[in-house]
Amino acid sequence: MSTSRPGGVSDTNSLAAVDDTSAAVVVRKAYKEYRSKSLFRRAAGNMVIRGLDMTVRRGTIYGLLGASGCGKTTLIRSIVGRDQLTSGVIRTLGGTPGAPGSGVPGPAVGYMPQELSLYSGFSIGETFRYFGWLTGVQNEELAERTSGLLEFLDLPPSHCMVGELSGGQQRRVSFAVALLHRPPLLILDEPTVGVDSVLRQRLWDHLLDISADGRTAVIITTHYIEEARQAHTLGLMRQGVLLAEDAPDRILERHRCGSIEQVFLKLSRAQAGATTHREADVTAPAVPAAGRVGDQRSE
Numbered sequence: 001m002s003t004s005r006p007g008g009v010s011d012t013n014s015l016a017a018v019d020d021t022s023a024a025v026v027v028r029k030a031y032k033e034y035r036s037k038s039l040f041r042r043a044a045g046n047m048v049i050r051g052l053d054m055t056v057r058r059g060t061i062y063g064l065l066g067a068s069g070c071g072k073t074t075l076i077r078s079i080v081g082r083d084q085l086t087s088g089v090i091r092t093l094g095g096t097p098g099a100p101g102s103g104v105p106g107p108a109v110g111y112m113p114q115e116l117s118l119y120s121g122f123s124i125g126e127t128f129r130y131f132g133w134l135t136g137v138q139n140e141e142l143a144e145r146t147s148g149l150l151e152f153l154d155l156p157p158s159h160c161m162v163g164e165l166s167g168g169q170q171r172r173v174s175f176a177v178a179l180l181h182r183p184p185l186l187i188l189d190e191p192t193v194g195v196d197s198v199l200r201q202r203l204w205d206h207l208l209d210i211s212a213d214g215r216t217a218v219i220i221t222t223h224y225i226e227e228a229r230q231a232h233t234l235g236l237m238r239q240g241v242l243l244a245e246d247a248p249d250r251i252l253e254r255h256r257c258g259s260i261e262q263v264f265l266k267l268s269r270a271q272a273g274a275t276t277h278r279e280a281d282v283t284a285p286a287v288p289a290a291g292r293v294g295d296q297r298s299e
């Protein structure tokens, strides 16, 4: 594992904070390295998460904003227990994700993965029935929530087959499935890709509504700065670390910038400077375009 630790959140480093009960998710000193499966490239590792700290409070929306390839999905998959860190600590709803009895993954978490994981041979109604059965939502409660979600998300009638829906409609079904059982932790990996601006705002309004109960935490990843700005806490992610983590207004104030794009640019340059100085194994930064952060895969 590389020993380079380019940046991170300095004021939340204490490992004692992992047992903070007001937090739905705590990540401390997280590192994740992918090892190549190729026989010819076995020595080459890819350090995707590099000493990352993150805290998600109950009753808040956490917007995880970063360029394509910065490690958002890898982090999310570790939080829901679908992937394991190389080192570091994660507490999701007080337990270790993936550990027996932790309940994660499980019904306590509503997870919308980036890749679609629906059954194309099911109708929309059967999909809701199946996931409702897995999470304990049945009968009148299921019928009521199904019709509410179909209407809210502008979906076709429940007899329509999932395999015959458009990609955007399938993403909305996947979003509905994550919401169906009203879990205390909702993790949405790029739910607004391919969603029109009216529905996108409706979706954000809904997330703000459900987190207002003071109990439900939402983590949402996105490339879009203007929508992430609505989150209570914003994590600005780049090359496997959080460059900043705070309320959007406090981030602007602290860095004396007029926009999140400017903060991103400023902190990206500082991170690149620090990295070059340490001659670490990361390359030059991408400059974020206005309104959307750039692609890091090709860096």
Ligand SMILES: Nc1ncnc2c1ncn2[C@@H]1O[C@H](COP(=O)(O)OP(=O)(O)OP(=O)(O)O)[C@@H](O)[C@H]1O
Pocket: 034, 035, 046, 048, 066, 067, 068, 069, 070, 071, 072, 073, 074, 075, 114, 297
């Ligand atoms: N299973 C895997 N094996 C090897 N490398 C992987 C694997 N999954 C992701 N990566 C690499 O890890 C890096 C981060 O990928 P990740 O999907 O976490 O980024 P992201 O920020 O979610 O990107 P996007 O916004 O495009 O979804 C990329 O360089 C990717 O190629």
